[in-house]
Amino acid sequence: MANPVLSLKNISKNFGMTAALADMSIDLYPGEVHAIVGENGAGKSTMIKIMTGVHQPSAGSLEIDSNAVSISGTSAAREQGVAAIYQEPMVFPDFDVTENIFASSTTEGWIQRRGKLRKKALALIERVGMKLDVDRIASGLTLAEQQAVEIARALSQDVRVLIMDEPTASLSAHEAAQLRRIATTLAEQGVAVVYISHRLEEIFEIAHRVTVIRDGQHISTKLVEDVTSDGMIAEMVGREVGNYFAKAPTHATDETILEVKDLALEGVYRGISFDLKVGEVLCMSGLIGARRTDVALSLFGILPASAGAIYYKGKPMEMKSAKQAMEAGIAYVSEDRRKFGLAMPMSIRENTTLATLAEFLSPRGIINRCREAEVTEAFRERLNIRTPDIEIEVGMLSGGNQQKVMLAKWLNMKPDLLILDEPTRGIDVGAKAEVHDLIRDFVANGGAAIVISSDLPEVLAMGDRILVMREGHQMGIIDNKDASQETIMALATGQTEAA
Amino acid sequence: MLGKLKSWEGFLFIVLVLIIVVNASLSPFFLTFNNQINLFQLSIEKIIVALVMTFIIINAEIDLSVGSMMGLSACAFGFMFQAGVPAGGAVVIALVIGGLGGALNGYFIAKVGLPSLVVTLATLIGFRGLARVLVEDRGITDFPDWFDALGQQAFAFGIPFALFAFVILFLILYVVLQKTAFGRLTYVIGTNRDVADFAGVNTGKHKMKLFIAAGIVSAFAGLLYAARVGAVRGDVALGFELDVITMVLLGGVSIFGGKGSLMGTLLAILIVLNLRNGMALNDITGHIQTGVIGLLLIASVLVPRLKLPAFLSGHQKGAKV
Numbered sequence: 001m002a003n004p005v006l007s008l009k010n011i012s013k014n015f016g017m018t019a020a021l022a023d024m025s026i027d028l029y030p031g032e033v034h035a036i037v038g039e040n041g042a043g044k045s046t047m048i049k050i051m052t053g054v055h056q057p058s059a060g061s062l063e064i065d066s067n068a069v070s071i072s073g074t075s076a077a078r079e080q081g082v083a084a085i086y087q088e089p090m091v092f093p094d095f096d097v098t099e100n101i102f103a104s105s106t107t108e109g110w111i112q113r114r115g116k117l118r119k120k121a122l123a124l125i126e127r128v129g130m131k132l133d134v135d136r137i138a139s140g141l142t143l144a145e146q147q148a149v150e151i152a153r154a155l156s157q158d159v160r161v162l163i164m165d166e167p168t169a170s171l172s173a174h175e176a177a178q179l180r181r182i183a184t185t186l187a188e189q190g191v192a193v194v195y196i197s198h199r200l201e202e203i204f205e206i207a208h209r210v211t212v213i214r215d216g217q218h219i220s221t222k223l224v225e226d227v228t229s230d231g232m233i234a235e236m237v238g239r240e241v242g243n244y245f246a247k248a249p250t251h252a253t254d255e256t257i258l259e260v261k262d263l264a265l266e267g268v269y270r271g272i273s274f275d276l277k278v279g280e281v282l283c284m285s286g287l288i289g290a291r292r293t294d295v296a297l298s299l300f301g302i303l304p305a306s307a308g309a310i311y312y313k314g315k316p317m318e319m320k321s322a323k324q325a326m327e328a329g330i331a332y333v334s335e336d337r338r339k340f341g342l343a344m345p346m347s348i349r350e351n352t353t354l355a356t357l358a359e360f361l362s363p364r365g366i367i368n369r370c371r372e373a374e375v376t377e378a379f380r381e382r383l384n385i386r387t388p389d390i391e392i393e394v395g396m397l398s399g400g401n402q403q404k405v406m407l408a409k410w411l412n413m414k415p416d417l418l419i420l421d422e423p424t425r426g427i428d429v430g431a432k433a434e435v436h437d438l439i440r441d442f443v444a445n446g447g448a449a450i451v452i453s454s455d456l457p458e459v460l461a462m463g464d465r466i467l468v469m470r471e472g473h474q475m476g477i478i479d480n481k482d483a484s485q486e487t488i489m490a491l492a493t494g495q496t497e498a499a
Numbered sequence: 500m501l502g503k504l505k506s507w508e509g510f511l512f513i514v515l516v517l518i519i520v521v522n523a524s525l526s527p528f529f530l531t532f533n534n535q536i537n538l539f540q541l542s543i544e545k546i547i548v549a550l551v552m553t554f555i556i557i558n559a560e561i562d563l564s565v566g567s568m569m570g571l572s573a574c575a576f577g578f579m580f581q582a583g584v585p586a587g588g589a590v591v592i593a594l595v596i597g598g599l600g601g602a603l604n605g606y607f608i609a610k611v612g613l614p615s616l617v618v619t620l621a622t623l624i625g626f627r628g629l630a631r632v633l634v635e636d637r638g639i640t641d642f643p644d645w646f647d648a649l650g651q652q653a654f655a656f657g658i659p660f661a662l663f664a665f666v667i668l669f670l671i672l673y674v675v676l677q678k679t680a681f682g683r684l685t686y687v688i689g690t691n692r693d694v695a696d697f698a699g700v701n702t703g704k705h706k707m708k709l710f711i712a713a714g715i716v717s718a719f720a721g722l723l724y725a726a727r728v729g730a731v732r733g734d735v736a737l738g739f740e741l742d743v744i745t746m747v748l749l750g751g752v753s754i755f756g757g758k759g760s761l762m763g764t765l766l767a768i769l770i771v772l773n774l775r776n777g778m779a780l781n782d783i784t785g786h787i788q789t790g791v792i793g794l795l796l797i798a799s800v801l802v803p804r805l806k807l808p809a810f811l812s813g814h815q816k817g818a819k820v
Contacts, residue, residue: 302697323699332697340697343690345757354687355698357680366678409698 003066005030005192006051006082006161011060013046013216020046021216024060028161028192033183035195035207035224039236039456043216044196048163051194052084053077081160085167087289089146093139097121100138101153124152129185130178144175151182162186163194166288168202180206198287200229200493214238229495230486237456237485247480248440250464251279256314257417257448260299263308268294269472272308276417276450279443283463284452286492290469292452293335296419299450300332301325313416326355331415333406335422335452337399341406344395348387349376351394352408379408384434400431407438418442421452436462456485468492507751510802511766518770522777529780536658538776540727543661544569544720545739546768549746550665550672551716553764554709556747557676559689559756560608560615562713565743567626568600569721569736574630576722577639577731586643594718600626601714605707623740631733640730650726661723668716673761685709689756745792746771749799770795 004027013021021043028034038044049055051062053071061068064080071077091100098114098121121134130148138146147167154162164183168176176199184206187193195207203210203224210227212219212235219235255278264270269291276282284292297303299310301319310317312328319325325332334340342351353360353372360368360375376390383404387397394405403423410418420439424432439462443449453459459466466483468475468491475491489495522529539546548565555562572593579589600622607618654660676682688695688702695702725731750767752759771792778788 321699321701322697323701326699334697339691340693343687343694343757345690346687350683350687354694357683361680365680366674367680367683 002030004028004063005065007063007066008047008051009061009063011047011050011057011062013050013055014058019216021050021057024213024216024218026211026218026221028194030160030190030192031187032208033187033193033195033206035197035203035210036213037197037200037203037210037232037236038213039454042213042236044213045165046216047213048084048165048194048196051077051082051161051163053082078154078157078159081158082163083154083157083159083161084163084165085147085150085154087166089143089150091138091141091146091149094137096137097125097132097134097141097149097152100149101134101156103153120156121152124155127155127185127189128152128182130182142175144171144178147179148182151186155186159191161192161194163196165196166198167195168197168199176202198289198493200232200495203232204229212236229490229493233486233489233493233495237489247461250281250480251440251444252277252464253279257312258299259311261309261311263295263298263305263310265294265298265303266306269469270307272469272474274467274474274477276448278416278446278448280464281439281443281449281451281462283459283466284450284469285454285456285459285463285466285488286469286475287454289471290492291472292469293421294472295469296332296421296450296452299325299419300330302332326413326415329414329416330419331355331410331413331417332419333410333421333423335425337402337406342394342402345393348380348385348390348392348394348397348405349373351405352376352379352390352412355409356412375412376408379404379412383408383438398427398431400427400434403427403431403435407435411438411442415447417448417450419450419452422454423451424453424455424458432458456488459483459488460485470494508760508763508766511749511751511763511770515766515770515773518773518777522773522780525777526780529777532657534776534780536662538772539662539665540659542742542768542772542775543659543665543727544724544736545742546746546772547661547665547668547720547723548713548717548739549743549764549768550668550761551709551713552743552747553750553752553759553761554672554676554685555615555713556744556752556754557689557756557759558685558706558709559692560706560709561619561744561754562604562615562710563619563740563744564600564604564622564626565713565717565720566736566739566741567623567630568597568714568717569724569739570630570734571600571626571633572597572718572721573725573731573735574634574733576725577642578633580642581639586646590646590722593722594715597714597716597718597721598711599714600718601711602707604714605710608710609703609706627733627737630735634731634733636733638730638732642725642729646726647729650723651729661727664719664723669761669765676761681705681708686757689758691757742771745796749796751799767799 006028008024008026011021011024012019024047036044046055050057053073053076062071063069069080071080092103095103098118101121101124102117118134125132125134128148128151132145132148138149151162167179171179180202183193183195197203207224209221210224210232211221212232214236256275257278258276261273263272272295274282286292294303298305299319301321301324304320310319317328338344349372353375360372362368373390379385380390385401385404387401394402423435439449439451451462460483464480466478466480466488468488470492478487528534552562552565575596576589576593579592580586604618604622607613608615649660654663676685684695684700684705688705692702721736724735746767747764748754750759750763752763774791775788
């Protein structure tokens, strides 16, 4: 093999106390499609950001043609021949294909001659191997075509390493095939293609070598001939189950609180059917783009479903608004604290009582602040919210404590069904365990919970049953006793179809 | 949140006291009862509208059409009066027009989801156009005595009706904003509308109510203007929206929503009125007065951005990640 074009030598990256990458070494050779796989949060994005100069490594070095380089930013990366394209193509919607390809070009001089550029654009599109009219306006192109434009833009700047970060995650099967062909074509032309995907079948189709990373560490790099999908999943998942959080006995009763039949939202998800018992925790597992949050938002009335039926406490219900869902006793704890969960500049007290403000009004409609404070103080004690004062801005709290304020807001509603979306994302292990205990308490006392989580040990620790989704489809429901990280991942990546 | 706002209000209060002391020392007329009443009377319509504008801006919206609505209501009143409608009935209809105009704004902003800046810019033009169509530039006068008296004479204790209206409206709105669920939600929606939506709040309805209130109050203020001047023309209250917004922003209400208080707006109103009055008493012309107010507004936006001791900085730093 030739010399590597880009090498990561013992790269580490720390964010504060967290090590996102530890001692990572990878060589990228010209002409190869190098797949990188790992769970959500394994460190793939950090790696890309270091290769494209968005982040600087805390330790270790980058080498291009065996010379150590430092890449100070994305434009420096482009100059060195490193470019990345993402799931969402970044094109200028009102420019045509030619203008998009040369939009950021600095090599074409001040005055750009349309005819000359157009000819160059034609050649580049040809190199990409896609049939595309270079005079078309970008907003009318399909996602795959927009990505082809982005790739052509990278080629116009003599790209040598092209990083494709989940390029097919939001594409149809046909478009995804087009894009995979492009990756292969470019590799044949001598470009080193880094291909990141959760679709394992794609990797077997186009990759030459596969690197598995987990928890920021390099696990293995192998020729694709030498790996099996089971082996790859086992390496991705890695850590032993049971040493993280143990599964507690179920509290599930015979009483059904929620039944969902063939629920669908056009163009987003379909065929979602499950039931939920009082006392039960149902976990929803899946990779990014599985559309679990959309299902939850339909149950909560924010994003009403377009087909199918929801039976709640035995009665058919059309969830049309959050208010309606709340009146029925359903609470939804959002995955995005900043955007949907908390009014950050407002106080813990004001956030805690937000969903139940009507309960704190005097007959004349005046808010009873003393009662608000009492209730908030009670939650502070019960949920162990660590703060000097409940009048402090929620934005000043740590992630774990913010999560608890959000839980307090919804627990105060005394819901019967609690939907929690990534309830422990970005919070430390101690707070995680506390949140898990709260959920268990909640179901033990007559509630029912749906927990959406991308953290497999958490799913196995919390879920009495696990519903796995993939790209808007329900892939199966597994009983906890039959579930392992491997079986979940196999469903989530589409390797198997459960009964 | 409230603690920090109080400190900005404290800052405004100090500025206000300074202005009053300087004014009083420069002019013996300043502290006379008549001058104090006059000081309010000359801007009474604007400061009434500033009270509802405070709600709108805290809600992270803007209403540029208030000046035009004042004009429209005054002109509609004049037009109807001239056409033989009894003045009392014309007043009621003018207020209804205010509510409808506000509902029009609210429909496009809350239901259709257009930006309030664009919608109310359009109605600023539209309402004004309608006002000019109704009255043109000829002017309508000779309103009934009781109507003119309401604007020009003392109502009780030597204080005119409009000032009573301002004080009562302030007290009511203060309670609504600081003590009721509606007020709390005004802040929450202004801080982050999605959070309110996800908490089951009908945020569209809330915004609708605010714009209807702004329309009615503007119409009311337009009628007060007609009564005070005793005449209406198509250009009544032209450009008033800018003075109104200036006072609200000077009061520490964040143009990005979620922050501010009626006490801040009140202090800003008093600062602007006293400053203008003091300059007028010292023969400083209106244009210079306006320039000084402009400088004051820039300072009010700048000061919180400077690194000041905590008791002076009104706006908090970004939240911890």
